[in-house]
Amino acid sequence: DGGITQSPKYLFRKEGQNVTLSCEQNLNHDAMYWYRQDPGQGLRLIYYSQIVNDFQKGDIAEGYSVSREKKESFPLTVTSAQKNPTAFYLCASSARLNTEAFFGQGTRLTVV
Amino acid sequence: DQQVKQNSPSLSVQEGRISILNCDYTNSMFDYFLWYKKYPAEGPTFLISISSIKDKNEDGRFTVFLNKSAKHLSLHIVPSQPGDSAVYFCAASAGSMYSGGGADGLTFGKGTHLIIQP
Numbered sequence: 001d002g003g004i005t006q007s008p009k010y011l012f013r014k015e016g017q018n019v020t021l022s023c024e025q026n027l028n029h030d031a032m033y034w035y036r037q038d039p040g041q042g043l044r045l046i047y048y049s050q051i052v053n054d055f056q057k058g059d060i061a062e063g064y065s066v067s068r069e070k071k072e073s074f075p076l077t078v079t080s081a082q083k084n085p086t087a088f089y090l091c092a093s094s095a096r097l098n099t100e101a102f103f104g105q106g107t108r109l110t111v112v
Numbered sequence: 113d114q115q116v117k118q119n120s121p122s123l124s125v126q127e128g129r130i131s132i133l134n135c136d137y138t139n140s141m142f143d144y145f146l147w148y149k150k151y152p153a154e155g156p157t158f159l160i161s162i163s164s165i166k167d168k169n170e171d172g173r174f175t176v177f178l179n180k181s182a183k184h185l186s187l188h189i190v191p192s193q194p195g196d197s198a199v200y201f202c203a204a205s206a207g208s209m210y211s212g213g214g215a216d217g218l219t220f221g222k223g224t225h226l227i228i229q230p
Contacts, residue, residue, distance in 0.1 A: 041222055044220075
């Protein structure tokens with residue numbers, strides 16, 4: 001089945017640790033995105049990638065890093081520099097930048 | 113500064129009636145607008161979109177209206193069904209395929225929680 005897969009669904013991290021969230025798509029989409037959702041907030045863009053080996057910072061990139069070595073994969077690392085990492089993280093992809101985006105099921109990250 | 117605003121955090125509608133969700137935007141460069149539906153602990157699912165060259169787009173029970181001069185769009189759901197209860201996000205982009213350029217990712221509103229009452 002074609003789609004976008006995020007793993008894990010739930011993730012717990014100790015303060016001071018880096019953690020990497022996985023995002024894989026088999027839709028042959030060029031563009032991929034990472035969003036963060038907090039209670040009472042809309043989806044805020046962390047990073048996006050228009051094409052392999054290229055990515056750009058979104059509105060709230062501080063404390064995060066990404067890579068795009070393969071078209072189908074766009075992992076997000078939440079570093080210890082991110083002050084409030086507890087949130088629901090959503091990965092998305094679209095055929096081209098800013099066309100309809102399809103979302104994964106999300107990863108809920110909790111810092112303990 | 114919020115570029116996409118959904119001013120109603122929640123909306124309660126009786127089953128069978130029309131649900132109208134509103135969205136305002138401030139960036140005049142936005143030329144493509146989308147509505148997403150989201151259930152708790154799941155990713156948003158795409159519902160319907162409209163480009164700035166149109167003022168209406170319809171898909172089954174869902175219709176989106178765009179008023180460019182007012183920088184306002186609305187999503188109409190008729191008739192409303194219990195399964196429509198969810199959070200609805202309005203999103204916008206500048207430089208979509210319709211204008212031939214790319215800018216950055218979609219900008220989302222904060223969402224409106226629609227509750228359909230039996």
